[in-house]
Amino acid sequence: MTIQQIKYFLELSNGLHFWKTAEKVSISQSTLSRQIQSLEDELGFQLFERDKRNVKLTAAGKFLQDHWTTSINELDRIYKQAQKIDIGTLGTISIAYPGSISFGFLPSLMNILTTEMPDLKIELTEPIDINHESLLLNYHIDISLSRDEILSPTIVSKRLYSESVCLVVPINHWVTEENFTDLTMVQNENFIISPLQNKTYFSTLLRGIFNTNGFNPKTTIESDFGNVILNLVAKDLGISILPYSFQFAKNPNVRFIELTEKVDLYMNWRRNDPNKIVKRIVNYSEVLGETYIP
Amino acid sequence: MTIQQIKYFLELSNGLHFWKTAEKVSISQSTLSRQIQSLEDELGFQLFERDKRNVKLTAAGKFLQDHWTTSINELDRIYKQAQKIDIGTLGTISIAYPGSISFGFLPSLMNILTTEMPDLKIELTEPIDINHESLLLNYHIDISLSRDEILSPTIVSKRLYSESVCLVVPINHWVTEENFTDLTMVQNENFIISPLQNKTYFSTLLRGIFNTNGFNPKTTIESDFGNVILNLVAKDLGISILPYSFQFAKNPNVRFIELTEKVDLYMNWRRNDPNKIVKRIVNYSEVLGETYIP
DNA sequence: CATCTTTAATGCGATTTTTGCATTAATAAG
DNA sequence: CTTATTAATGCAAAAATCGCATTAAAGATG
Numbered sequence: 011m012t013i014q015q016i017k018y019f020l021e022l023s024n025g026l027h028f029w030k031t032a033e034k035v036s037i038s039q040s041t042l043s044r045q046i047q048s049l050e051d052e053l054g055f056q057l058f059e060r061d062k063r064n065v066k067l068t069a070a071g072k073f074l075q076d077h078w079t080t081s082i083n084e085l086d087r088i089y090k091q092a093q094k095i096d097i098g099t100l101g102t103i104s105i106a107y108p109g110s111i112s113f114g115f116l117p118s119l120m121n122i123l124t125t126e127m128p129d130l131k132i133e134l135t136e137p138i139d140i141n142h143e144s145l146l147l148n149y150h151i152d153i154s155l156s157r158d159e160i161l162s163p164t165i166v167s168k169r170l171y172s173e174s175v176c177l178v179v180p181i182n183h184w185v186t187e188e189n190f191t192d193l194t195m196v197q198n199e200n201f202i203i204s205p206l207q208n209k210t211y212f213s214t215l216l217r218g219i220f221n222t223n224g225f226n227p228k229t230t231i232e233s234d235f236g237n238v239i240l241n242l243v244a245k246d247l248g249i250s251i252l253p254y255s256f257q258f259a260k261n262p263n264v265r266f267i268e269l270t271e272k273v274d275l276y277m278n279w280r281r282n283d284p285n286k287i288v289k290r291i292v293n294y295s296e297v298l299g300e301t302y303i304p
Numbered sequence: 305m306t307i308q309q310i311k312y313f314l315e316l317s318n319g320l321h322f323w324k325t326a327e328k329v330s331i332s333q334s335t336l337s338r339q340i341q342s343l344e345d346e347l348g349f350q351l352f353e354r355d356k357r358n359v360k361l362t363a364a365g366k367f368l369q370d371h372w373t374t375s376i377n378e379l380d381r382i383y384k385q386a387q388k389i390d391i392g393t394l395g396t397i398s399i400a401y402p403g404s405i406s407f408g409f410l411p412s413l414m415n416i417l418t419t420e421m422p423d424l425k426i427e428l429t430e431p432i433d434i435n436h437e438s439l440l441l442n443y444h445i446d447i448s449l450s451r452d453e454i455l456s457p458t459i460v461s462k463r464l465y466s467e468s469v470c471l472v473v474p475i476n477h478w479v480t481e482e483n484f485t486d487l488t489m490v491q492n493e494n495f496i497i498s499p500l501q502n503k504t505y506f507s508t509l510l511r512g513i514f515n516t517n518g519f520n521p522k523t524t525i526e527s528d529f530g531n532v533i534l535n536l537v538a539k540d541l542g543i544s545i546l547p548y549s550f551q552f553a554k555n556p557n558v559r560f561i562e563l564t565e566k567v568d569l570y571m572n573w574r575r576n577d578p579n580k581i582v583k584r585i586v587n588y589s590e591v592l593g594e595t596y597i598p
Numbered sequence: 599c600a601t602c603t604t605t606a607a608t609g610c611g612a613t614t615t616t617t618g619c620a621t622t623a624a625t626a627a628g
Numbered sequence: 629c630t631t632a633t634t635a636a637t638g639c640a641a642a643a644a645t646c647g648c649a650t651t652a653a654a655g656a657t658g
Binding site: 011012013014053054055056059066067068069070071073074077078081084085088089091092093095096101282284285286287 | 305306307308347348349350353360361362363364365367368371372375378379382383385386387389390395576578579580581
């Protein structure tokens with residue numbers, strides 16, 4: 011039972027004429043005759059009732075005409091879907107990202123992806139303090155955007171761009187870009203930051219910054235969410251340190267003062283992932299990262 | 305794209321190992337390798353990402369694994385259905401019948417059919433005064449049961465049995481089986497019969513009967529439906545003439561008196577109808593007709 | 599670091615299957 | 629009775645499929 015044989019059968023079941031059908035499907039009449047015979051032999055019953063003069067479908071043949079038609083169409087539809095997936099415009103991709111890029115890089119990337127691959131379904135997750143490496147290796151996500159590089163032979167980690175870390179103060183705060191010298195200036199202020207004991211890269215960076223400047227910050231409020239912190243600073247409840255990207259939130263009640271420290275954004279994916287969507291997204295991200303100057 | 309190739313692919317997509325899969329499907333490793341290659345060539349994209357050491361599905365391959373599995377199962381299901389139809393236990397058959405057999409022959413036949421072919425769907429229609437021949441030739445019905453023979457080169461008409469025509473009187477009527485001589489006895493009674501001008505065989509027969517006996521019946525009520533007539537007679541509203549089969553209605557308030565006239569029951573179907581269900585039903589009906597002595 | 603093992607791909611000849619031409623057989627039409 | 633139509637079939641050529649043996653590449657082993 012070949013797909014080709016089924017197609018011959020369907021054509022013949024429409025025309026009910028061996029010679030004309032054979033010509034239509036560009037084979038000889040004898041070939042068509044034998045293909046149908048072979049199909050009938052394999053099925054174990056007749057598809058056509060035929061004498062030297064007339065050809066007509068049997069009841070089983072009539073049934074198969076209906077159902078095989080839909081099957082063949084279905085197979086064709088499946089093939090076309092698979093083709094789209096191969097090209098990389100269809101499917102589902104799961105991306106994990108740090109909250110700090112949700113105002114800048116991530117919307118830009120999403121913009122590109124939804125334009126270039128409109129049929130692509132993107133699942134976004136914002137995991138806190140969870141190992142991106144295991145998420146990738148367990149196939150929970152396909153791509154990870156992270157602040158720290160993942161060093162693993164089975165994962166490729168590529169830096170997309172670097173951005174400054176900024177001191178964030180309320181808009182009417184006494185520290186300005188002009189009078190700012192170093193962080194010791196604000197060592198007695200209230201800080202609103204993510205818990206320093208977190209294992210995330212950014213918490214580690216913060217610990218390092220405070221260490222270098224020789225003081226432990228007073229923390230009145232703690233939050234893992236940068237945009238929460240941003241709003242708290244805007245309401246004059248303290249100051250904070252956040253990546254430059256948060257400027258894209260365009261909050262009018264805060265002021266950003268660039269520090270010398272930098273944070274990177276890495277894109278990570280499974281080495282040799284056969285999914286071409288991943289490769290395409292990586293490419294788009296690299297291009298975007300190069301032109302993206304925060 | 306062969307069904308066999310798809311099956312090989314599905315097996316390989318489960319095992320992800322050429323040698324083991326080849327052994328499982330009883331072909332050589334080289335053959336499997338080449339079949340998959342040929343499938344990939346035809347599709348135009350890779351199904352497996354493979355090096356000398358590992359085999360894994362591409363995204364498109366994963367998609368096809370899911371969908372082809374259901375397609376192959378579907379094809380198998382379709383084949384089995386078709387097989388059943390060929391054997392003659394599955395399908396739909398449309399049968400037209402005269403109302404007079406709805407108490408006797410028809411229930412017996414239905415009983416046999418539903419026992420022997422439980423998956424068979426039977427459509428019953430009781431057409432009045434309509435040409436069974438055209439219903440058959442227009443494929444509105446597949447089998448017709450009729451009181452008159454259909455004489456046509458494209459239709460086979462076979463007599464199943466003969467039964468007497470009976471005078472039907474209320475249970476306390478003065479005419480009994482013992483004192484009955486001929487119909488002239490009741491020429492002044494009220495008759496409840498189907499309209500004599502109808503073109504059905506039974507109406508023609510009635511006309512003949514009244515003609516032979518030399519009187520025109522007084523008809524107060526007319527009805528095409530035998531069982532309606534039967535109930536009207538039971539309520540003492542008149543007498544009637546019906547086929548013997550109506551005795552099977554087991555109405556306790558009527559008495560049947562056999563006349564000498566007979567009516568036949570014919571089964572009619574399209575000559576050379578390739579539907580094996582028709583042949584089976586004809587066979588069952590012939591056997592039932594022989595043993596059915598009303 | 600050299601050797602062994604595993605495993606998918608490939609060259610090649612043998613086998614099997616498929617194909618089309620020409621013909622046959624049966625039927626309907628003129 | 630003859631002619632035309634049409635599905636099946638014998639046959640030889642062509643194409644495909646198959647499996648053996650081998651290759652090539654990548655761990656695994658010690």
